[in-house]
Amino acid sequence: MVRIRALWSMTAVRLSLIYTLVFGLFAVALITYTTANTTRLLLQQTQRAVNDEINDLSLIYRSGSLSRLIRVIERRARAPGASLYLIADSSGRIIAGNVRDIEPGILGKKGWTKEPFPYEGFGHDDEFVHYAVARVFDLPGGLRALIGRDLGEPDRFRSIARRSLILALAIMVLLGILTWVFVGRRALRRIDSLSLSSKRIMAGDLQERLPLSGSGDEFDRLSANLNQLLGRISKLDEGLKQVSDNIAHDLKTPLTRLRNKAEHTLSADASKAAYRKAMEEIISESDTLIRTFNALLMIARVEAGSKTGDFSTFDLASVLFDVHELYEPLAEEAGVEFTITAAPSALVRGNRELLGQAVVNLVDNALKYAVEENENQPRVWLELTIDEFHAHIIVRDNGAGIPEADRERVKDRFVRLDKSRTKPGTGLGLSLVDAVARLHDGGFVLGDNEPGLVADIMIPLDKSTSR
Amino acid sequence: MKILLIEDDLEAADYLMTSLKEVGHVAEHAAEGETGLAMAIDGDYDVLIVDRMLPKMDGISVISSLRKEGIQTPVLILSALSQVDDRVTGLRAGGDDYLPKPYAFSELLARIEVLCRRRVSGESETNYVVGDLEMDRLAHVVRRNGVEIILQPREYRLLEYLMKNAGQVVTRTMLLENVWDYHFDPQTNVIDVHVSRLRSKIDKDFDEQLLQTVRGTGYILKSEKG
Numbered sequence: 280m281v282r283i284r285a286l287w288s289m290t291a292v293r294l295s296l297i298y299t300l301v302f303g304l305f306a307v308a309l310i311t312y313t314t315a316n317t318t319r320l321l322l323q324q325t326q327r328a329v330n331d332e333i334n335d336l337s338l339i340y341r342s343g344s345l346s347r348l349i350r351v352i353e354r355r356a357r358a359p360g361a362s363l364y365l366i367a368d369s370s371g372r373i374i375a376g377n378v379r380d381i382e383p384g385i386l387g388k389k390g391w392t393k394e395p396f397p398y399e400g401f402g403h404d405d406e407f408v409h410y411a412v413a414r415v416f417d418l419p420g421g422l423r424a425l426i427g428r429d430l431g432e433p434d435r436f437r438s439i440a441r442r443s444l445i446l447a448l449a450i451m452v453l454l455g456i457l458t459w460v461f462v463g464r465r466a467l468r469r470i471d472s473l474s475l476s477s478k479r480i481m482a483g484d485l486q487e488r489l490p491l492s493g494s495g496d497e498f499d500r501l502s503a504n505l506n507q508l509l510g511r512i513s514k515l516d517e518g519l520k521q522v523s524d525n526i527a528h529d530l531k532t533p534l535t536r537l538r539n540k541a542e543h544t545l546s547a548d549a550s551k552a553a554y555r556k557a558m559e560e561i562i563s564e565s566d567t568l569i570r571t572f573n574a575l576l577m578i579a580r581v582e583a584g585s586k587t588g589d590f591s592t593f594d595l596a597s598v599l600f601d602v603h604e605l606y607e608p609l610a611e612e613a614g615v616e617f618t619i620t621a622a623p624s625a626l627v628r629g630n631r632e633l634l635g636q637a638v639v640n641l642v643d644n645a646l647k648y649a650v651e652e653n654e655n656q657p658r659v660w661l662e663l664t665i666d667e668f669h670a671h672i673i674v675r676d677n678g679a680g681i682p683e684a685d686r687e688r689v690k691d692r693f694v695r696l697d698k699s700r701t702k703p704g705t706g707l708g709l710s711l712v713d714a715v716a717r718l719h720d721g722g723f724v725l726g727d728n729e730p731g732l733v734a735d736i737m738i739p740l741d742k743s744t745s746r
Numbered sequence: 747m748k749i750l751l752i753e754d755d756l757e758a759a760d761y762l763m764t765s766l767k768e769v770g771h772v773a774e775h776a777a778e779g780e781t782g783l784a785m786a787i788d789g790d791y792d793v794l795i796v797d798r799m800l801p802k803m804d805g806i807s808v809i810s811s812l813r814k815e816g817i818q819t820p821v822l823i824l825s826a827l828s829q830v831d832d833r834v835t836g837l838r839a840g841g842d843d844y845l846p847k848p849y850a851f852s853e854l855l856a857r858i859e860v861l862c863r864r865r866v867s868g869e870s871e872t873n874y875v876v877g878d879l880e881m882d883r884l885a886h887v888v889r890r891n892g893v894e895i896i897l898q899p900r901e902y903r904l905l906e907y908l909m910k911n912a913g914q915v916v917t918r919t920m921l922l923e924n925v926w927d928y929h930f931d932p933q934t935n936v937i938d939v940h941v942s943r944l945r946s947k948i949d950k951d952f953d954e955q956l957l958q959t960v961r962g963t964g965y966i967l968k969s970e971k972g
Contacts, residue, residue: 569848570931577930604900605926608939636930643934708933 295463299455306447314440321436322412325428326391329414332362333426345420349375352424363398363411363427366418377401378425386423389415395430469498477505485513515583521692522579529693529706530571537564567705574707578692581633581714589632592741595625595670599663602638606646615649616656621663625670628741629719634672637715640708641674641734648678648732669721669737677731686725712736747862748772750789752782752808753797753824762795765851779803786812791819792862795854798825798836806839813840820861824849833929852963856915863914874909877969879948879956881909890948900925901944908957908967917964941965 340348349366356364356377365376367386373379380399385392395410413427469492476489488509489502544557603619610617627634642661649657655677662673681689681696688694690713695706709723712734716723722737749771753759759775766773774789776782779800786794786808794812798805809821823841825832833844843857874881878891888895888905897905904925908916918937922928945957957967 565848570933573846573931601926605928605932605936605940608943609934609936612939632929635928639928639930639932643932646934705933 292459292463295455295459298458299451302455303448303451306451307444310440310444310447314437317436317440325412325430326414329362329412329426329428333414333416336426340418345418345422348418352376363400363413363425363429365425367423367425369421369423374422376425381425385413386415386425389417392427400429466498473498473502473505480509485509485516518579518582522575525575525692530568533564533568533571537561537568540564571705571707574705574711575692578707578711578714581711581718584718589630590628591631592626592628593631595627595634595672595738596621596623596663598631598635598638599661599672602635602642603661605639606642610646610659613646613650614657615646616658617646617661618658619661621661622665622670625663625665626741627670627719627738628743629738630715633715633718634736634738637712637736638672638674640712641672641736644708645674645676645678645732645734649676651678653678665740668740670740672736672738673733675728675731675733677728680727680730680732681725683727689725690723747792747859748774748790749793749795749858750774750776750782750786750791751795752776752779752786752800752805753795754778754800755797762851762854766855769855779805779808783808783811786819787815787817793858794819794821795858796821796823796841798823798827798832806835809836809841810839820858820864822854822858822861824854850963852915853917853919856917856920856964859914860911860916860920863911871910874906874912876909876912876967877954877956877971879909879969881906888948890952895947897944897947900940901947904940904944905948905967908965911967913966913968915960915964915966920964 336348336351339351352364352366353375355362356375363376363378365373365378365381365386367373371383371386373381377400378398379401382396382398385396391414392412395412398409398411400409410430411427412430413425415423415425418424473489476487480487480489488506491499491502491506493499540557540561544554547553549557599619599621603617607617638661642659645659649659658677660673660675662671662675664671664673685696689696690709692710693706709725713723716736716738719738721739722735724735724737726733726735749766751759751762751766751773753762753775754777756777759777763773763775774785774791776785780803782796782800783803796805796808800808805823805825809823812819812821820842821840823836823844824847825836825844826847833846836844842861845854845857872883874883879888880890881888883906886902888897888902904921907921907924918935919931921937921941922931941957941959945955949955949957954969954971956969957965960966
């Protein structure tokens with residue numbers, strides 16, 4: 280019982296059984312319909328033949344006499360494979376014809392017999408009961424005649440139909456089982472191998488992937504999708520690992536510095552002014568730590584971020600003008616020529632605040648690096664251009680730039696090139712820009728401004744709202 | 747000023763209570779959301795400081811229940827959650843301002859004082875006057891000692907915010923949030939340059955310097971002459 284239930288719980292078994300059942304029902308219905316129709320047709324044909332014969336005989340009777348009619352009937356009755364002929368007197372005694380015995384009630388009613396009736400004919404030496412349909416009519420002189428046809432033919436047909444029905448059902452059941460064996464078992468094996476692999480993956484190795492048969496069928500598509508899912512999970516997992524590594528390396532260092540400073544101040548016999556100075560340093564160091572921590576969380580959030588929450592459609596130009604307006608006084612004070620050129624309109628769908636922060640990070644950097652070691656007039660350009668599919672936010676400066684070999688690396692978290700180590704900063708600014716660009720399905724590329732750095736954020740244009 | 751602090755971290759609460767009392771405020775403390783809500787409904791507080799994450803009834807529910815009761819006491823939300831969505835949730839529930847943890851006490855103080863003042867003064871004044879500096883908000887004209895001062899649009903908004911909160915310390919973050927609508931912290935102190943530009947327009951050639959820097963905190967716009 281348990282085993283049957285277990286068997287039933289398999290999709291393949293269930294599907295095969297249902298399939299067999301439905302198909303069988305259809306077959307039975309079809310064959311029944313065909314048989315019934317054919318039987319009716321055969322019956323009609325038989326009746327027509329009998330009617331024709333009666334008309335024929337009545338012609339003979341009208342042209343001759345009763346004795347001639349009986350002679351004709353006797354002759355016809357002796358022919359092989361003949362119809363049923365019977366003439367009886369008023370008491371019901373059979374006086375002529377090829378019927379030996381008949382149910383007594385049959386001759387009582389005139390016209391067509393309602394149902395096929397059994398009879399016994401001469402020369403019937405087999406054990407079968409023969410059935411016939413017949414028409415009964417009166418002859419002059421109190422005689423009664425019956426002319427009919429044996430139903431052997433339709434009966435044989437019915438039995439053939441019944442046999443083929445049973446055969447068809449047997450084949451159907453056999454086919455169902457075979458289908459299950461070949462299709463179902465194969466599918467089951469694939470599913471088993473899938474669930475086995477996923478168990479292994481769950482047990483630990485996120486790098487493992489589900490096997491593909493290469494046939495491109497549903498199972499392959501399912502496996503491919505699950506593999507993509509695994510890829511995304513392991514990427515997020517790596518991101519998480521990286522963040523915790525970062526925290527370990529780059530937050531522990533300043534924390535240690537903080538602790539050492541406090542410890543040193545406490546152990547030294549310091550003056551009140553020295554205490555004060557140490558405390559101020561500690562506060563500023565903690566502020567830097569907090570800022571770093573916030574930036575890290577922010578990047579993690581952007582990287583895990585959904586696109587729906589804070590996304591809206593807006594003009595990127597307004598974001599750039601805001602940033603330019605915010606930084607323009609600072610640039611002027613630092614003696615940097617800070618210009619903005621923006622395409623009239625660049626509608627994008629995105630998170631306005633995050634894009635604003637990305638541009639601020641780039642402009643902040645550009646201003647910082649434009650002023651140092653620059654014999655020329657320091658300059659920063661903020662530009663917005665559009666091509667067919669993207670808006671480009673381009674921030675250029677004529678500072679020292681970044682060597683080509685380092686341009687990808689600086690996007691990673693906490694990567695600071697040696698010359699910038701002495702400056703304030705978390706080493707997270709470009710990582711955030713990169714994360715924001717990726718959140719918007721865009722890109723972030725660093726290049727050479729000859730001299731200086733050119734940073735390009737690509738954001739897809741929002742085509743749905745443009746004319 | 748009478749302040750209610752709803753905060754479950756007793757150490758943080760203790761530090762905050764002491765600091766608030768040191769600067770001359772009356773402060774009371776509730777360690778749980780329900781107690782805090784009951785106290786806020788009964789007591790006549792000038793401002794509430796509510797921690798976002800509290801055991802049992804959380805800060806957001808406290809604020810929305812309070813607003814449903816029709817109590818409009820200004821609320822400052824403290825939160826350890828990261829800013830982006832959390833700020834919006836907090837303000838939508840009926841909070842008036844939002845301060846992410848960890849924060850400087852001076853920042854918190856500046857914010858609750860502004861919140862409290864706003865409640866008294868209201869938003870609808872058409873003229874701001876600080877000493878001999880006046881702002882006609884209908885005509886968009888600023889005069890000092892009767893002489894018109896031409897300001898850029900952003901400088902006007904900056905001055906408007908400072909004048910609205912005249913006599914109060916406003917921090918750089920408050921200026922970034924309210925004048926520029928930026929809710930993040932640029933690494934360079936861009937605000938300082940804007941303020942000094944504004945200062946050169948309104949205070950240059952005058953004996954009394956109205957716009958002053960509060961070291962380590964921010965700025966204050968005030969006049970000794972009232």
